[in-house]
Amino acid sequence: xAKPFILITNDDGIFAPGIAALVEVVKEIGDAVVVxxxxxxxxxxxAITITSPIRLKKVDQFDGIESYACSGTPVxxxxxxxxxxxxxxxxxxxxxxxNHGSNAGINIIYSGTxxxxxxxxxxxxxxxxxxxxxxxxxxxxxxxxxxxxxVILSMLExxxxxxxxxxxxxxxxxxxxxxxxxxVCRQGGGKWVEEYKVNExxxxxxxxWLDGSFIKTDHxxxxxxxxxxxxxxxxxxxxxxxxDYKRLDALQFLEQ
Amino acid sequence: xAKPFILITNDDGIFAPGIAALVEVVKEIGDAVVVxxxxxxxxxxxAITITSPIRLKKVDQFDGIESYACSGTPVxxxxxxxxxxxxxxxxxxxxxxxNHGSNAGINIIYSGTxxxxxxxxxxxxxxxxxxxxxxxxxxxxxxxxxxxxxVILSMLExxxxxxxxxxxxxxxxxxxxxxxxxxVCRQGGGKWVEEYKVNExxxxxxxxWLDGSFIKTDHxxxxxxxxxxxxxxxxxxxxxxxxDYKRLDALQFLEQ
Numbered sequence: 001x002a003k004p005f006i007l008i009t010n011d012d013g014i015f016a017p018g019i020a021a022l023v024e025v026v027k028e029i030g031d032a033v034v035v036x037x038x039x040x041x042x043x044x045x046x047a048i049t050i051t052s053p054i055r056l057k058k059v060d061q062f063d064g065i066e067s068y069a070c071s072g073t074p075v076x077x078x079x080x081x082x083x084x085x086x087x088x089x090x091x092x093x094x095x096x097x098x099n100h101g102s103n104a105g106i107n108i109i110y111s112g113t114x115x116x117x118x119x120x121x122x123x124x125x126x127x128x129x130x131x132x133x134x135x136x137x138x139x140x141x142x143x144x145x146x147x148x149x150x151v152i153l154s155m156l157e158x159x160x161x162x163x164x165x166x167x168x169x170x171x172x173x174x175x176x177x178x179x180x181x182x183x184v185c186r187q188g189g190g191k192w193v194e195e196y197k198v199n200e201x202x203x204x205x206x207x208x209w210l211d212g213s214f215i216k217t218d219h220x221x222x223x224x225x226x227x228x229x230x231x232x233x234x235x236x237x238x239x240x241x242x243x244d245y246k247r248l249d250a251l252q253f254l255e256q
Numbered sequence: 257x258a259k260p261f262i263l264i265t266n267d268d269g270i271f272a273p274g275i276a277a278l279v280e281v282v283k284e285i286g287d288a289v290v291v292x293x294x295x296x297x298x299x300x301x302x303a304i305t306i307t308s309p310i311r312l313k314k315v316d317q318f319d320g321i322e323s324y325a326c327s328g329t330p331v332x333x334x335x336x337x338x339x340x341x342x343x344x345x346x347x348x349x350x351x352x353x354x355n356h357g358s359n360a361g362i363n364i365i366y367s368g369t370x371x372x373x374x375x376x377x378x379x380x381x382x383x384x385x386x387x388x389x390x391x392x393x394x395x396x397x398x399x400x401x402x403x404x405x406x407v408i409l410s411m412l413e414x415x416x417x418x419x420x421x422x423x424x425x426x427x428x429x430x431x432x433x434x435x436x437x438x439x440v441c442r443q444g445g446g447k448w449v450e451e452y453k454v455n456e457x458x459x460x461x462x463x464x465w466l467d468g469s470f471i472k473t474d475h476x477x478x479x480x481x482x483x484x485x486x487x488x489x490x491x492x493x494x495x496x497x498x499x500d501y502k503r504l505d506a507l508q509f510l511e512q
Contacts, residue, residue, distance in 0.1 A: 045302030045331075046365045053455075053463035075301075075366075080464060083450045106378065108498055109302045109371075110331075122362065122447055151510060158509045165503065167510075182511045186499040191378055194339045199309075207309035208336060237500040237507050242364055243442040244493040247421065251493050253414045254407060254423075255438045 004030035004092035004156050007081050007120065011041045011074040011099065011112025014061055018098035021141035022130065023062045025149045026095060029156070034062060035081040037112075038069035042101070044112035046119070047073045056080060074116035082123050093155065094120035097130030098144050100137065104170045104224045104234060105188040105216070114168055118240055121166035126155060128167040133228060143176035147233045151182070168236040172228045183232040188223030190216040260286035260348040260412050263337050263376065267297045267330040267355065267368025270317055274354035277397035278386065279318045281405045282351060285412070290318060291337040293368075294325035298357070300368035302375070303329045312336060330372035338379050349412065350376035353386035354400050356393065360426045360480045360490060361444040361472070370424055374496055377422035382411060384423040389484060399432035403489045407438070424492040428484045439488040444479030446472040 006026050010019040014036035026032045038057065055071040068085065070077045078094065099113040108114045117129035128151060132144045151169055159165060168187070172179060194212040201207055216225050224234035262282050266275040270292035282288045294313065311327040324341065326333045334350065355369040364370045373385035384407060388400045407425055415421060424443070428435060450468040457463055472481050480490035 040307065043304040043306045045300075045304070045371065047301045047303040047329075048299040048366055048466065050299045050466055051296065053457070053465045055461065055463055073303075076466070079450050079466065080452065084452050084454075084464060106496060109374070109378075109496055110304055115301065115365075118365070122365075154510050154512070159507075161503065161506060165507070166500070167507075168498075184504060184507050184510055186501065186504065187497050194335050196336065196340050198340075201309070205311065207311055208340060209309045210304065210306055210332070210335065235507070235510050236498075237503040238498040239500040240362060240365055240498070241443050242424075242492075242494040242496070242498075244422070244495040245442065247417065247493040248440060248442065250417060251415075251421070251423075251440050251491070254410050254440055254491050256410070 005089060006030045006032045007091050007094040008032050008034045009036050009074060009077045009096045009116045011037065011044060011116065013037045013040045014059065014067065014069045016100060017137065018100050018141060021145050022095060022098050022148060023065055025145050027065060029152060032065050033086060034065055034067035035070055035077045035085060037074060037077060038071055041074055041112045043110050044073045045110050046075055046115040048075050049073060054080065074112035075119045078116050078119040091125050094125050094127035095130065095152065098141055098148065099131035100139055101131065101135040102133045102170055103129060103131040103168060104228055105190040108168055108187060108238065118166055121164040122240060124164045126159065126165045128155065128169055130169045132171045134173045143174060143179055144171040146176050147171060166238045168238050170224060170228055170234045172231055174231060178231060179233060180231040183227040183234055185224040185227050185234045185236050186222050187236050188225035189218030190214055190225060261345060262286045262288045263347050263350040264288055264290045265292050265330060265333045265352050265372045267293065267300060267372065269293050269296045270315065270323065270325045272356060273393065274356050274397065277401050278351055278354050278404060279321055281401050283321060285408060288321050289342060290321055290323035291326055291333045291341060293330060293333060294327055297330055297368045299366050300329045301366050302331055302371040304331050305329060310336065330368035331375045334372050334375040347381050350381050350383035351386065351408065354397055354404065355387035356395055357387065357391040358389045358426055359385060359387040359424060360484055361446040364424055364443060364494065374422055377420040378496060380420045382415065382421045384411065384425055386425045388427045389429045399430060399435055400427040402432050403427060422494045424494050426480060426484055426490045428487055430487060434487060435489060436487040439483040439490055441480040441483050441490045441492050442478050443492050444481035445474030446470055446481060
């Protein structure tokens with residue numbers, strides 16, 4: 001195929017090591033433009049900026065790759081890329097990440113990384129969100145890069161789906177030789193058990209700060225959480241229709 | 257049944273007329289607490305605040321109803337209500353809204369109103385997001401109130417689902433006598449066609465401001481968009497599993 005054109009974004013911000021890792025993978029495969037937040041935007045979900053203006057700044061962050069820092073959310077980055085910067089260009093693929101931290105299971109709902117990828121898929125662009133199960137700034141992305149390359153090439157070469165495909169790809173925190181392979185999974189069930197740290201600011205004002213831990217409630221072998229726990233890269237084909245189809249009949253009483 | 261206990265939130269902020277309308281409905285039905293953002297949070301999607309503290313302020317906004325203004329997002333409001341303010345209380349229902357503007361179709365993805373409701377459902381609480389197809393601050397909520405009451409009572413009295421139910425309820429912009437009834441629907445297909453207003457700030461800096469119009473791509477009679485267009489209140493049973501189940505097989509090539 002002709003050299004593909006790939007849009008790169010993330011939610012940890014344009015200066016995060018994870019997006020640098022993704023740029024290194026993509027530049028070997030095709031032409032690319034980076035449009036990413038100018039500051040960390042973790043947990044932004046599908047937020048968009050509507051009540052204030054957004055800035056775009058051309059930056060020289062990645063050798064030979066046109067790059068823009070955006071003052072908005074991850075979803076804003078994709079919207080601006082598609083409708084302003086790359087208005088007349090065909091985007092063959094959008095990749096988002098590599099996120100510092102898991103977006104498996106229910107985390108997809110809160111994830112700016114995945115929301116950016118979903119926004120691209122709503123525009124008819126095949127898109128992939130990548131996340132590594134390591135929150136730290138110094139995370140080792142080498143195995144993630146190996147598998148990100150593999151997934152991107154598969155999608156470019158073998159995907160024959162008519163409508164845009166959206167993938168939620170998570171990498172276990174393991175060296176490449178310990179990863180058992182790739183598993184196509186469903187979104188696993190789990191929940192956050194929240195605790196708030198309560199404290200006082202220097203002027204005596206009370207504040208709350210979100211903390212919490214993730215509890216897996218789904219131990220099925222078909223779930224992404226199982227795959228990751230057992231040494232696989234998980235891929236969940238995802239989509240944006242939230243209808244609870246199995247309840248359409250059961251809730252007919254609401255029409256009365 | 258015993259008097260139900262209901263958590264009320266929204267995304268337009270605690271001072272929006274839409275939440276006042278919802279409080280009026282709920283206070284006739286049960287006991288309630290309001291926890292809502294202290295400023296408008298439209299388009300916040302499932303954003304959560306993780307890198308900064310959150311403030312909660314008790315306010316005297318609604319006669320006889322304990323109310324708190326929260327500096328965070330709609331999802332933060334629900335998390336704080338559940339895990340701090342109402343830690344030891346059973347919440348029978350969470351209602352969010354009434355939103356000024358549609359959350360039908362794909363809008364659910366961007367909606368703070370619906371994300372707050374979804375957060376409550378993730379906590380195992382039945383929850384309902386209400387939205388009126390009228391953006392204006394002076395919107396007439398009288399028909400919306402009539403039908404919100406009906407839906408809340410149905411859910412409290414007739415719902416027998418085991419797991420928490422999440423409803424996306426939208427009201428057409430019509431007087432109550434012109435509304436044909438309620439329809440249980442699936443999420444309709446459509447997309448936003450974005451345009452950015454480009455302008456210069458007082459110091460010559462370029463900025464972008466999101467604008468756009470919604471295009472319906474789905475004309476099926478089973479979709480919420482059709483119901484609303486044809487004078488019905490739409491109810492879409494919703495859920496948080498984004499897995500694209502029909503593609504699990506088609507994308508097996510990714511495992512190779």
